[in-house]
Amino acid sequence: MAVPSPLLRHPRRVPSGRRARTPSSLRHLGVASVTRHLRAVPRADLLIGLAIIALGTLEAFTVATEHGATETPELWWIGQALVTGVLVWYRRRSPVAVFILMILAQYVWHRQGYESCQTWQLASLLIVFHTVAAELPFKPGLAWAVTGVLVFDSGAVDHRWLPFDEVIFLTVIFGAAYLTGLAVHAYAARVHRLAAHTVQLERDRERQAAEAVARERTRIARELHDVVAHSVSMMVMQAGVLRRTGSASEEMLLGIERMGREAVDELRVMLGALRMPLDEAIPQPGLDLLSGMVSTLVSSGLRITLDTVGDPVRLPPGLDLSAYRIVQEALTNAVKHASESEIRITVTYHVDRVELEVLDGGGGAPSELSTGNGLVGMRERAALFGGRFEAGPRPEGGFRVHASLPISHQEVFADERIK
Numbered sequence: 001m002a003v004p005s006p007l008l009r010h011p012r013r014v015p016s017g018r019r020a021r022t023p024s025s026l027r028h029l030g031v032a033s034v035t036r037h038l039r040a041v042p043r044a045d046l047l048i049g050l051a052i053i054a055l056g057t058l059e060a061f062t063v064a065t066e067h068g069a070t071e072t073p074e075l076w077w078i079g080q081a082l083v084t085g086v087l088v089w090y091r092r093r094s095p096v097a098v099f100i101l102m103i104l105a106q107y108v109w110h111r112q113g114y115e116s117c118q119t120w121q122l123a124s125l126l127i128v129f130h131t132v133a134a135e136l137p138f139k140p141g142l143a144w145a146v147t148g149v150l151v152f153d154s155g156a157v158d159h160r161w162l163p164f165d166e167v168i169f170l171t172v173i174f175g176a177a178y179l180t181g182l183a184v185h186a187y188a189a190r191v192h193r194l195a196a197h198t199v200q201l202e203r204d205r206e207r208q209a210a211e212a213v214a215r216e217r218t219r220i221a222r223e224l225h226d227v228v229a230h231s232v233s234m235m236v237m238q239a240g241v242l243r244r245t246g247s248a249s250e251e252m253l254l255g256i257e258r259m260g261r262e263a264v265d266e267l268r269v270m271l272g273a274l275r276m277p278l279d280e281a282i283p284q285p286g287l288d289l290l291s292g293m294v295s296t297l298v299s300s301g302l303r304i305t306l307d308t309v310g311d312p313v314r315l316p317p318g319l320d321l322s323a324y325r326i327v328q329e330a331l332t333n334a335v336k337h338a339s340e341s342e343i344r345i346t347v348t349y350h351v352d353r354v355e356l357e358v359l360d361g362g363g364g365a366p367s368e369l370s371t372g373n374g375l376v377g378m379r380e381r382a383a384l385f386g387g388r389f390e391a392g393p394r395p396e397g398g399f400r401v402h403a404s405l406p407i408s409h410q411e412v413f414a415d416e417r418i419k
Helices: 023-040 043-062 076-089 095-111 119-135 138-153 164-245 250-273 287-299 317-337 374-384 410-418
Strands: 304-309 343-349 353-360 388-393 399-406
Touching: 043 076, 043 119, 076 095, 076 119, 095 119, 095 138, 119 138, 119 164, 138 164, 250 287, 287 304, 287 317, 287 343, 317 343, 317 353, 317 374, 317 399, 374 388, 374 399
Parallel strands: 304 343
Antiparallel strands: 343 353, 353 399, 388 399
């Protein structure tokens, strides 16, 4: 039976997407792998390792006989220096493994019959003692450092009893190297704590900023509600009277115009406040403007009476604004629901508090303009300053709104919160 010649066989095909690796490509991959590993080594460790390799090579060519070699140069020392330099490169990744290997390398050195230690070897040992303290937690680092000192002081590396002065020398230099590493470890831990604290402070600052924005949005929404609800309700009410009576008196038309202008002005102030720096004061109304507001409504045909009991005192801006808004909202509700009945506003000044009361006789139908936020907003304003708020129907008919706001130094801080 004839066997086909191997030359006639089809060549083995390489699967699509893969290429056969030639020796040149394998060499390229090897170089790339080495380069990648070297880039991963910290630059300081890379320079230290290169310095150890250079120093070991220099001693191999200059002072080999002074350390017990038969001749200079001693070329195999270059290989040992190269291995030591590579170990130093990876001392941070595996500090314990490098520490043990360095002690074993020193043991092998002395087993070759050399009694003295070269300069680059001593420098490498000091570096690894420093590393176990700098890279390891305190207890494991201390344990390894003490073990290393005892190994050298006991003569286990040299296979001889060391003189007392040499024991002291090795203990001092290795202990000093360990202490420098411990100082670096403590500094790194402190930097880490400060960085974590800084991150936490930044998170707290962002959270406080978000809370401040939310509070400001709530305040602006409350102010806009009070301004728009009062002015628009007054204009709608007066326009309704004109529609029902069919008589357009000049005073009512002027009142509607004045209300519209006031609403636009207050809205302009509120919206302009959004573009003002936070440290600039925003002009705010107070109880001193109640008389003007009542006069405008009275000129429109409403029956409103304003009474002031006691000597008016200067209130903190925040308290003064809240008191004005409470009366304004209560008056708006009274006008919407009281029909033609009389509305009475009473502002009473006491030594420690100011009391606000708005009474109406009722008799009107529920208004479609009510948003349901009026009583809630008045209650929140009173609670902001630690005051009391009451609202409800009167036994004889109508509705009563009463607020008592304390006057004390606390209002100053409350005023800062609402700004």
